[in-house]
Amino acid sequence: MFNLLTEQLSLWVIPIILLLVPIVGYFRRVKVYEAFVEGASEGFHTAIRIMPFLVAMMIAINIFRLSGAMDVWVGVLEPILELYGIPAELIPLGIMRPLSGTGALGITTEILNTHGPDSMLGRIASTILGSTDTTFYILTVYFGAIGITKPRYSVFVGLLGDLIGFVGSIYICTKLFN
Amino acid sequence: MINLIWLFLMVTGILYAGWQGRIEVVTQGAISAAEGAVILSFKLIGVMCLWLGIMKIAELAGIIRFFSRMLSPLICFLFPSVPKKHPAMGAIIMVLSANMLGLGNAVTPLGIKAMQELQSINREKEKASDAMCTLLALCTAGFTLVPATIIAIRSAAGSINPAEIVGATLIVSLGATISVIIADRLCRIYCQLRVRR
Numbered sequence: 580m581f582n583l584l585t586e587q588l589s590l591w592v593i594p595i596i597l598l599l600v601p602i603v604g605y606f607r608r609v610k611v612y613e614a615f616v617e618g619a620s621e622g623f624h625t626a627i628r629i630m631p632f633l634v635a636m637m638i639a640i641n642i643f644r645l646s647g648a649m650d651v652w653v654g655v656l657e658p659i660l661e662l663y664g665i666p667a668e669l670i671p672l673g674i675m676r677p678l679s680g681t682g683a684l685g686i687t688t689e690i691l692n693t694h695g696p697d698s699m700l701g702r703i704a705s706t707i708l709g710s711t712d713t714t715f716y717i718l719t720v721y722f723g724a725i726g727i728t729k730p731r732y733s734v735f736v737g738l739l740g741d742l743i744g745f746v747g748s749i750y751i752c753t754k755l756f757n
Numbered sequence: 758m759i760n761l762i763w764l765f766l767m768v769t770g771i772l773y774a775g776w777q778g779r780i781e782v783v784t785q786g787a788i789s790a791a792e793g794a795v796i797l798s799f800k801l802i803g804v805m806c807l808w809l810g811i812m813k814i815a816e817l818a819g820i821i822r823f824f825s826r827m828l829s830p831l832i833c834f835l836f837p838s839v840p841k842k843h844p845a846m847g848a849i850i851m852v853l854s855a856n857m858l859g860l861g862n863a864v865t866p867l868g869i870k871a872m873q874e875l876q877s878i879n880r881e882k883e884k885a886s887d888a889m890c891t892l893l894a895l896c897t898a899g900f901t902l903v904p905a906t907i908i909a910i911r912s913a914a915g916s917i918n919p920a921e922i923v924g925a926t927l928i929v930s931l932g933a934t935i936s937v938i939i940a941d942r943l944c945r946i947y948c949q950l951r952v953r954r
């Protein structure tokens with residue numbers, strides 16, 4: 580029941596917004612088509628401004644991943660983190676999560692397929708993916724669009740959120756699903 | 758910090774590839790990532806136009822003003838540096854609601870819109886303001902009521918109950934969001950104290 584509800588909800592939310600906003604606009608005497616075009620005309624410029632920031636960030640992340648340097652850091656962290664009861668299989672996900680959304684999705688899918696979605700590892704991986712976000716992508720795009728080059732402490736705060744999400748997911752899942 | 762992280766990713770990646778005798782990976786990786794970034798920005802143009810267009814209708818129809826009036830106590834608490842009637846208020850509410858509803862590609866355009874509004878009241882245009890740091894913290898903590906993507910990949914992997922993790926994600930992301938708000942406040946106070954000295 581709950582599955583069906585969430586599934587339907589995620590299908591309907593966007594169409595409903597796309598329906599309601601113009602209808603309300605029309606009755607509030609907004610020239611809906613003209614207003615849409617006016618708003619949309621900003622889209623191109625903004626997306627182009629983000630490009631250099633995105634190129635810089637994605638090059639660094641890609642080199643880090645493809646060279647195998649990421650796996651080395653996973654290997655270094657594994658024995659240390661296992662002492663604190665963090666499963667080795669989750670460490671690549673923890674490192675990938677703030678760097679790349681598609682990468683993290685790929686790792687999670689792999690965990691779900693090898694260990695099963697209803698195993699403890701599968702549940703923890705799903706929870707990690709659901710309760711954190713791609714910090715570096717958001718930082719690059721949001722600040723890139725307005726030309727901010729000095730993000731100050733927000734990098735630290737964003738990564739702290741990811742760390743709490745990672746550790747919290749392991750803790751909550753082992754409590755919740757036992 | 759961002760400079761150090763970027764340098765760290767580049768240097769460790771290139772040196773390790775060289776040491777492993779796979780230096781060609783670096784060039785390929787760099788070029789394919791650069792191309793990928795351009796493709797991503799081009800894809801972004803479409804969704805940006807779509808959501809900024811809808812936002813404009815909502816703005817002119819007074820829908821955003823309605824929501825920002827309803828939620829202004831909360832937003833005023835989180836963003837004390839933003840004037841009460843400023844359009845940034847509405848934009849912040851829009852991106853946070855899109856985040857909560859898990860609207861996927863709508864979040865980025867709305868987030869950028871909110872950042873642009875905050876930039877208009879920012880004194881140093883290259884440096885992130887306090888309000889920008891708070892907004893970024895809230896967005897990166899990613900509080901979502903229904904994590905639709907995860908439910909979808911769980912059900913694709915053959916889960917008996919794909920949505921059973923929703924409770925866990927709610928607790929964890931709420932906890933992460935609250936911790937991030939506190940951390941952001943502490944950093945802000947620390948910075949203010951350092952400036953005064």
